[in-house]
Amino acid sequence: MSTTRKSVSIVIAGSGGTGAITAGSTLLAAAARDGHYGLMTKLSGAQVRGGEAAALIEIGRSGIDGPIEAQPDRFDALIALDWENIQRFAPEIPLDGDSVVLSDPKAGPVPAVIAATGARILEVAFGALAGSVEGGRINMVGFGVAARLAGLDETAIEAAIRAQIGAKGEKAVAASLAAAKVGAEALAALGVSMALSPGEKKARWMCSGNDAVGLGALRGGIEFVAAYPITPATEITEWLAVEMQEHGGRVVLAEDEIAAINMCCGAAYAGVPTMTITSGPGLALKVETLGLAIAAELPMVVVDVMRVGPSTGIPTKSDQGDLDIALHGTPGDAPRVVLAPISIADCAATTERAVHVAEALQTPVMLLSDQSLGQTQTIIDIPRTRPAPLKRLVEPAVTGPDFRRYALTESGVSPMPAPGNPGTQWVADGLSHKESGHPSNAAVDHIAQMKKRLRKLETFDWGDTWGEVHGPADATLALIAFGSTVGPAAEAARRLTEAGTPTRVVALRLIAPLQKNRLAEALAGTARVVVVEQNASGQLFRHLLGERALGPGAESFARPGPAPFRAAEIVAHLTAETREAAE
Amino acid sequence: MSTTRKSVSIVIAGSGGTGAITAGSTLLAAAARDGHYGLMTKLSGAQVRGGEAAALIEIGRSGIDGPIEAQPDRFDALIALDWENIQRFAPEIPLDGDSVVLSDPKAGPVPAVIAATGARILEVAFGALAGSVEGGRINMVGFGVAARLAGLDETAIEAAIRAQIGAKGEKAVAASLAAAKVGAEALAALGVSMALSPGEKKARWMCSGNDAVGLGALRGGIEFVAAYPITPATEITEWLAVEMQEHGGRVVLAEDEIAAINMCCGAAYAGVPTMTITSGPGLALKVETLGLAIAAELPMVVVDVMRVGPSTGIPTKSDQGDLDIALHGTPGDAPRVVLAPISIADCAATTERAVHVAEALQTPVMLLSDQSLGQTQTIIDIPRTRPAPLKRLVEPAVTGPDFRRYALTESGVSPMPAPGNPGTQWVADGLSHKESGHPSNAAVDHIAQMKKRLRKLETFDWGDTWGEVHGPADATLALIAFGSTVGPAAEAARRLTEAGTPTRVVALRLIAPLQKNRLAEALAGTARVVVVEQNASGQLFRHLLGERALGPGAESFARPGPAPFRAAEIVAHLTAETREAAE
Amino acid sequence: MTIHEAPHVCPQQALTLKDFKSSVEPIWCSGCGDFGVLQALQRALAELGRPPHEVVVVSGIGCSSRLPAYTTAYGFHGVHGRALPVATGLKLARPDLEVITVGGDGDGYSIGGNHFLHACRRNVDITYIVMDNRVYGMTKGQPSPTTEADWDSDAAPGGTGVKPFSPLAIALAAGANFVARGFALDVKPLAAVIAEAVRHPGFSFVEVLSPCITFRPEEMEWKKTIERNAVTATTDRTEATAKVLGANEMTTGIFFKGDRGAYASAPTGHGDAEKIAEKFVVGA
Amino acid sequence: MTIHEAPHVCPQQALTLKDFKSSVEPIWCSGCGDFGVLQALQRALAELGRPPHEVVVVSGIGCSSRLPAYTTAYGFHGVHGRALPVATGLKLARPDLEVITVGGDGDGYSIGGNHFLHACRRNVDITYIVMDNRVYGMTKGQPSPTTEADWDSDAAPGGTGVKPFSPLAIALAAGANFVARGFALDVKPLAAVIAEAVRHPGFSFVEVLSPCITFRPEEMEWKKTIERNAVTATTDRTEATAKVLGANEMTTGIFFKGDRGAYASAPTGHGDAEKIAEKFVVGA
Numbered sequence A, B: 001m002s003t004t005r006k007s008v009s010i011v012i013a014g015s016g017g018t019g020a021i022t023a024g025s026t027l028l029a030a031a032a033r034d035g036h037y038g039l040m041t042k043l044s045g046a047q048v049r050g051g052e053a054a055a056l057i058e059i060g061r062s063g064i065d066g067p068i069e070a071q072p073d074r075f076d077a078l079i080a081l082d083w084e085n086i087q088r089f090a091p092e093i094p095l096d097g098d099s100v101v102l103s104d105p106k107a108g109p110v111p112a113v114i115a116a117t118g119a120r121i122l123e124v125a126f127g128a129l130a131g132s133v134e135g136g137r138i139n140m141v142g143f144g145v146a147a148r149l150a151g152l153d154e155t156a157i158e159a160a161i162r163a164q165i166g167a168k169g170e171k172a173v174a175a176s177l178a179a180a181k182v183g184a185e186a187l188a189a190l191g192v193s194m195a196l197s198p199g200e201k202k203a204r205w206m207c208s209g210n211d212a213v214g215l216g217a218l219r220g221g222i223e224f225v226a227a228y229p230i231t232p233a234t235e236i237t238e239w240l241a242v243e244m245q246e247h248g249g250r251v252v253l254a255e256d257e258i259a260a261i262n263m264c265c266g267a268a269y270a271g272v273p274t275m276t277i278t279s280g281p282g283l284a285l286k287v288e289t290l291g292l293a294i295a296a297e298l299p300m301v302v303v304d305v306m307r308v309g310p311s312t313g314i315p316t317k318s319d320q321g322d323l324d325i326a327l328h329g330t331p332g333d334a335p336r337v338v339l340a341p342i343s344i345a346d347c348a349a350t351t352e353r354a355v356h357v358a359e360a361l362q363t364p365v366m367l368l369s370d371q372s373l374g375q376t377q378t379i380i381d382i383p384r385t386r387p388a389p390l391k392r393l394v395e396p397a398v399t400g401p402d403f404r405r406y407a408l409t410e411s412g413v414s415p416m417p418a419p420g421n422p423g424t425q426w427v428a429d430g431l432s433h434k435e436s437g438h439p440s441n442a443a444v445d446h447i448a449q450m451k452k453r454l455r456k457l458e459t460f461d462w463g464d465t466w467g468e469v470h471g472p473a474d475a476t477l478a479l480i481a482f483g484s485t486v487g488p489a490a491e492a493a494r495r496l497t498e499a500g501t502p503t504r505v506v507a508l509r510l511i512a513p514l515q516k517n518r519l520a521e522a523l524a525g526t527a528r529v530v531v532v533e534q535n536a537s538g539q540l541f542r543h544l545l546g547e548r549a550l551g552p553g554a555e556s557f558a559r560p561g562p563a564p565f566r567a568a569e570i571v572a573h574l575t576a577e578t579r580e581a582a583e
Numbered sequence C, D: 001m002t003i004h005e006a007p008h009v010c011p012q013q014a015l016t017l018k019d020f021k022s023s024v025e026p027i028w029c030s031g032c033g034d035f036g037v038l039q040a041l042q043r044a045l046a047e048l049g050r051p052p053h054e055v056v057v058v059s060g061i062g063c064s065s066r067l068p069a070y071t072t073a074y075g076f077h078g079v080h081g082r083a084l085p086v087a088t089g090l091k092l093a094r095p096d097l098e099v100i101t102v103g104g105d106g107d108g109y110s111i112g113g114n115h116f117l118h119a120c121r122r123n124v125d126i127t128y129i130v131m132d133n134r135v136y137g138m139t140k141g142q143p144s145p146t147t148e149a150d151w152d153s154d155a156a157p158g159g160t161g162v163k164p165f166s167p168l169a170i171a172l173a174a175g176a177n178f179v180a181r182g183f184a185l186d187v188k189p190l191a192a193v194i195a196e197a198v199r200h201p202g203f204s205f206v207e208v209l210s211p212c213i214t215f216r217p218e219e220m221e222w223k224k225t226i227e228r229n230a231v232t233a234t235t236d237r238t239e240a241t242a243k244v245l246g247a248n249e250m251t252t253g254i255f256f257k258g259d260r261g262a263y264a265s266a267p268t269g270h271g272d273a274e275k276i277a278e279k280f281v282v283g284a
Ligand SMILES: Cc1ncc(C[n+]2csc(CCOP(=O)(O)OP(=O)(O)O)c2C)c(N)n1
Pocket: A228, A229, A230, A231, A257, A281, A282, A285, A312, C061, C062, C063, C064, C065, C079, C080, C103, C104, C105, C106, C107, C108, C131, C133, C135, C136, C137, C138, C139, C144
């Protein structure tokens, strides 16, 4: 237990008010400053506030495999600041005989569910140690234990404490530093270490996917946001509301989700790049107007941070069950763009791209994120490439009475001058219409406009938006995944490849319109294709089948939330001898 | 032009206020009384009221092929009461060299678009003839012309006039009889006849699909209806509101579609069979709550009478583009029942079945009708079989603290006692829940309840609900269709069979959960399978592919509204030599 | 057991608050005003004397909307903002039940505003209790339609700049038949108002000031600023509106008791559907 | 041409009604009150002097909502009931434009009721004209929230039994800054009210009694029962409410002119997103 390692996974847990999450964030911040990657998932109890909480953290891997994009299979250490309600979290904190549990005997006996894992139990007198420091809090003692366990350096620790706690004043910083120090010393006295091999110190990003979506929106040029709060998407709205204070632009808190998307319709018509932000139940309320935006050709980005459904479901947990409604949730045929970021890092660029595409194609673009991408805190490389900007076509070919807003162009994109321009007055309409925009019941007009809207999406040069392929050229197994499932699938592929089955991950970013050729290329040469996704019915799998994008032997591995996907689960599924016949 | 025929197709058209539709309805009523089947489609202009109108009618076929279930390929006769705006309707009134046009030279020259069809133009002085009768109206002259052209008998004509106009008093009846008589005489003088071979006089139904859905609802036991008006579904709500006056039960006009389905949730919870009624845009607004009803296991029937989308589209025209949203339009995985009547006659039984299934499985049932089924008036055989009633499971296994509303039974159906019963208080919840109904974030509870809800649908004995097969046992070609497309597909199959390609129609009624085995049986032996549907993207085709219910060579023939499917179009598509490769 | 009739079980003895207390532990933050509303409701129900199984408590989504599971009555925890239509359907389908609707200011006045308007107008015999904490608690602190224009939050830094509206004034304008304001921590008087609201025919609306200790801790000051029962009920809508608009917004008490008849219950019983089917028959 | 700035073209000569008349032929039944409203709006716009390309007319779905295409202004014919949020987004994104919202009683008070409430509260500088015919015309005659309780129709045989509400009272309660009632067939006075509504800052609401000749032919009698301009505007909300509740529901005129400041327009211009991106950077 004392060799250096490429990563270490640590849980810090405690009851309401203990500050386990703050301790976790500080650990992540310290790891970043010490040159490591990292990933932190927050768990909290059913109570709105003040309930028990746990920070699930993995740090390390710098200079080895790149950023950490999936929860670990197991945790090396559990730092239990106390034991209140820990059993609720137990299924999400896999421990084993190689794990250590650090707890305060004063907090009571180790719960059976934890003891049963076989983890080694070590005692740390969190309470007494915190009491030994002026203003000391047990969470910072826990932080000190964790930081020393991971072998993080002093400067990084101090910098992280200053970054996290500095706003509370020098006294609080001093107390935290002191508490961390007694924690570190107590750990040292126990003689355990899981010290990381040295990290590569360089500038990285520390953010969540929700933050990154916000940044992508601003980079893309979003100026008007209308939204109604909903977990786990609210943070994007809040991030934008705060940042737009300085940056310019506006966030309107709408009375409901329907109002929000209709406000976006108004802003889009007015000539302004616009976005609305929601999660499943809110998306359901938007689909009527989404159809209007498609029919009237109004650009906007509709962000859906997926959570466990159906209905209210489990608002704080991740799932990928909104793909169906994102693809098909409007009455009538309304072909659309559905983009999903393939990692937290990709959230910024894909959102930026979504804004460009919406503007260029004058159509709503669905951006499918999920709770796991959105709310996980991560340390990642700074994304260096950004999508090339695209603009709305506003210059009309003719003005005056012959101006036709919905002219049947070859590209399917017609000029969309904004109000204020003389001679191009037009009426946006959800009724079937002629090129002029005037309502028409005639089959010939209806079908011409339907085809035009499809043509826009089909003839657009999607470049490399479609997705990414990772893994060996000689792969025999291909895993197709999207969103937060890409991370664990990629980790599983790495392991399978190491274990002798060269495995590739095809990360789909442009889910619709599906780029079948690119997908076919990506699958070329593989003998087995498995679609991995976090929902009950295999929604991506069905979509790909429906588009005839999969061979007859393709398999589905679909499993709903709330439990996160871990690489081990995917590997186990793929290597199980008694797999049920693909069906 | 004077031999008797198995059917005759006649259009009666006129400008606002002329009464073309009344004339058409009277013709249909007379045909019914003379022993014929019939079908009448109404066309009207863009104006809300008072615009031009046309009644497109086919009558006959009694004792030959059974009821008429598709619009004819062409019309034998156009009775133009005047020419106002007829060009708007022209694409929907195919005429050819064998057609006759009966018009009044006083109404102006025959429009070019009509003349160009090559139809034979005959003159009838509608105005003068109407003027020759005290209180005579030209529409009834037109009716007289049409009735004589079809060779309907005097008694039937008189009975029809009495049935349609009787309420207006004996004077109006007398005037109509006289007007019809002068019309008939004028026709006789022209020496044309398209007299039908004698019909088999017996009791039949004359109704629309919307009426039949209303009847099915009452037969099924619906007691509470909440709806918000929307074309082309409003008539069901209005029919029920009127009939429930005597029958008992209540229709509530909700403030919007969301309120309507939530009212149904309340009624369902209260123990009462309930229904909501809408069309595409309204369905879009209901999908959030549909997810709640699925998650909380609340029985209800959700009727969607499809119209042309996306968005407001063409409200008065038919399309089958809501299948996607009906199947997939909720966030999260929410397995559901989607039923579609396969003919106007089937609307009653399938609606009744929908109520039973909803109650038995404690789940919403989507009933997908369409404008064509809903608003077409028809004369059909009286349906003789009705589905066996099924009831809600209300008797709890245990009462008191151990009562579990969502007990994990083998069938997936758990007892649902209504409020008022002591000892079984439970809370309906859209949050993921335990067997008790209490919220739970645990994966084990969430997944157990997901599986239970799926199990209900999968283990239920669907009997023959899945669909019907028509056509020869040795068919080499199978057409799969649903809703109003079944009629024209069946007619096309008859013709193809006659022409030497034995063709079968597989009419899918239970679209989800798909009964793959039954479908496979139905397709057995055929070499070619084509899915025919009235939407742009082949939604049924994609659904069947997604469920792996089709072989690799299956083809899609999808074409959106607003133009109705005609058998000739389907035959042409199937026999075209240069079909594009199936894709 | 049939699904339609409520077998009215005569309580052997008077009901108490405890008869309405369930074993489910509230997820509310300790100190949340909603505890007071829950107690007041339980007290009122006990006083009203209908046994728990004849009562249905309906809600939407929000901290406050978690209430139904905390009573022993039948309950419905629906989707966000739609409690009133659920309650409407329930009551119209089963007029024999006592239907209480509860929720928050976000649930009832933001997303649910239309149903609030129309429930007032329709005047079905249900009672609606809103736990107004002037914030979306469940989603961690965004401004609602009753939040002060200058209340600072991440979602609206510096405040929305939008004046809150008065739900009481809106209820009066839309036709509610009983309009009152209560305070969550005044449990007994609140219980009395709720009981009276339930007894009053038609749509009864009780707005309850219920502090959110977590996101609006300053609301704990309401204890001091409340003007207790400083109003007397009138039967005149115009007068009541003037009182609402004129009074301090911390004034509790019953503002209005109207005399509109409740929305009529449906004709019951089934006719013979086959008689109706005969209307389709021609040519017989 | 950029998409943001409205090149304000100074009209060479005064605008007239004709400048706002499009070549699209209305689908309205001849005799429909909405023709009068269209004319009054065109007149008002001419009087206001903004050229058609600086005006946007927004609507939902219904007979009345067909209006935008009948003017030469920019227009938005959205989905049913959502005109006000569209107008809100439009105006907030482009404060330089004149935004007029129109629709029917079904669109605005039934399905759109929540947006009506919140538009009044939010007080964005737009004008809302409702053509109230007390019926859903487009769907062929069902009762709306302003329909008399006893009006018979297939959808509600014998009437809904529900008292109509007063949209003016609701607008006042919810915070509208200008509240008036007009009559469709009094074109000139209506035009004057509309022009004043547009000039008034914040959310201005003009309820127009507009007969549906087809489904409510009896409404043609309104010509006789209208009480023309029988009210004087007040700046006091309570007084205005009393006037609305007290007055004959056929009284036209301006009831209320408030002094709330309109919802503020957004900070314009773009900061540098890369400055914000730097906040993500650690370990540098
Ligand atoms: C359709 C939908 N939109 C948004 C949400 C997210 N959401 C849950 S509760 C809530 C607001 C709750 O506020 P309030 O009703 O005042 O209740 P409180 O928590 O303050 O008691 C919101 C916006 C949701 N669950 N569903």
